[in-house]
Amino acid sequence: LAPRGGRLFVLRAVGNSMNRANVNGKNIEDGDFVVVDSEQLNPESEQYIVSVIDEVANIKKFVPDHQNGRIVLKSESTMDYLPIFIHENDKYHVSGKVIDVIKK
Numbered sequence: 001l002a003p004r005g006g007r008l009f010v011l012r013a014v015g016n017s018m019n020r021a022n023v024n025g026k027n028i029e030d031g032d033f034v035v036v037d038s039e040q041l042n043p044e045s046e047q048y049i050v051s052v053i054d055e056v057a058n059i060k061k062f063v064p065d066h067q068n069g070r071i072v073l074k075s076e077s078t079m080d081y082l083p084i085f086i087h088e089n090d091k092y093h094v095s096g097k098v099i100d101v102i103k104k
Contacts, residue, residue, distance in 0.1 A: 007038045009096070011050065011057065017075040018059050023048055023101050031104035034059055040097035048098035049073075053084065054091050059098060060084065 018028035060073035075081035
């Protein structure tokens with residue numbers, strides 16, 4: 001799992017908000033395990049990340065919105081989920097980039 005080294009952690013996905021995501025050809029379904037590189041804390045646009053908002057972890061697609069001075073965290077799902085908008089005063093941080101999915 002870690003051919004290039006780094007600090008990895010794994011967490012279990014809960015819910016179906018990312019069931020259309022594509023990480024190495026795999027989606028993220030309820031109960032799957034997501035492998036996260038905790039050294040990749042500066043995501044690029046459209047990357048999947050784990051972030052913590054008000055002490056709650058989530059897995060979403062990272063989309064910077066420079067025009068409005070915010071970050072948009074998007075779900076990719078067969079269901080309708082509203083995006084999460086992060087503003088500079090929000091209690092938010094990136095915990096790492098999703099690098100793989102281990103199917104349940």
